[in-house]
Amino acid sequence: MEAKRLRKPGFREARRFDKRLMHLGKGLVMAQGSAPRRLVAGNWKMNGLSRSLVEVRALKSALAARALSTTIAVCPPATLLHQVSLELKGTPILVGGQDCHPEATGPFTGDISAEMLADAGASLVILGHSERRHGLHESDELIARKVSGAQRAGLVSILCIGETEAERDGGRTLDVVGRQITYSLPQAMDAGALVIAYEPVWAIGTGRVPSNSDIESVHGFVRERLKKRFGGDGADIAILYGGSVKPSNAGEILKLKEVGGALVGGASLKATDFLQIIDAA
Ligand code: PGA
Numbered sequence: 001m002e003a004k005r006l007r008k009p010g011f012r013e014a015r016r017f018d019k020r021l022m023h024l025g026k027g028l029v030m031a032q033g034s035a036p037r038r039l040v041a042g043n044w045k046m047n048g049l050s051r052s053l054v055e056v057r058a059l060k061s062a063l064a065a066r067a068l069s070t071t072i073a074v075c076p077p078a079t080l081l082h083q084v085s086l087e088l089k090g091t092p093i094l095v096g097g098q099d100c101h102p103e104a105t106g107p108f109t110g111d112i113s114a115e116m117l118a119d120a121g122a123s124l125v126i127l128g129h130s131e132r133r134h135g136l137h138e139s140d141e142l143i144a145r146k147v148s149g150a151q152r153a154g155l156v157s158i159l160c161i162g163e164t165e166a167e168r169d170g171g172r173t174l175d176v177v178g179r180q181i182t183y184s185l186p187q188a189m190d191a192g193a194l195v196i197a198y199e200p201v202w203a204i205g206t207g208r209v210p211s212n213s214d215i216e217s218v219h220g221f222v223r224e225r226l227k228k229r230f231g232g233d234g235a236d237i238a239i240l241y242g243g244s245v246k247p248s249n250a251g252e253i254l255k256l257k258e259v260g261g262a263l264v265g266g267a268s269l270k271a272t273d274f275l276q277i278i279d280a281a
Pocket of ligand 1 (some may be wrong): 043199203242244245265
């Protein structure tokens with residue numbers, strides 16, 4: 001595939017990767033498998049039927065009129081991934097999956113591989129979400145294998161990390177997120193294929209958010225860990241905040257130090273709410 005100069009401000013970051021460029025229509029390109037420097041991603045979780053495509057269309061037409069300085073992604077359930085990616089073809093809005101199996105193919109009934117997500121139009125995948133870590137007992141080791149699978153398929157991983165309320169109350173927040181960064185990433189990890197999402201478990205879907213200074217201190221800690229692991233490249237990895245991000249608090253959260261965007265659950269389901277968060281970014 002031929003490399004072209006990037007024309008939209010939201011895709012400046014893709015210049016770092018001139019090997020694997022993916023055409024997004026109308027001359028827009030971005031590096032496949034390369035992570036955006038700023039990202040607002042909507043995690044639909046287990047929500048959405050065919051009729052939810054109206055929200056995607058609304059998002060698409062509203063964003064067509066804006067010059068984006070932040071990359072936007074929608075992560076619908078797997079059943080809608082292909083339809084959403086067809087709907088967004090030719091736009092700079094990316095599509096992501098919400099999980100993948102570590103292997104590419106095989107006897108794993110009900111599972112979906114990173115290659116399948118990519119084939120359906122995804123360029124990102126959320127991995128290690130707390131609803132899977134805690135609800136489905138996913139270990140750091142399993143998550144690292146999934147991140148590896150995503151990398152093999154050319155997908156960017158949005159690796160979720162975050163402490164439970166008990167861990168926070170016990171003063172163990174930094175230990176927990178430090179351990180998750182160390183063990184949920186494979187040995188061979190390309191910093192350019194990684195986004196981190198700090199999502200305190202107790203803030204997800206609860207309407208509660210940490211104080212600004214708590215968010216800054218965890219993000220600062222994560223940044224140091226990433227620099228230690230990846231050297232200079234660790235400075236470029238986007239660290240998103242997630243957990244009850246809403247139109248009313250997005251502006252404040254998104255300007256905090258080391259907050260490179262947001263992973264948005266409930267408020268990403270309605271295009272009108274999601275757009276207000278995108279505007280805040
Ligand atoms: P929430 O979810 O915005 O509904 O709190 C965030 C997430 O789980 O990614």
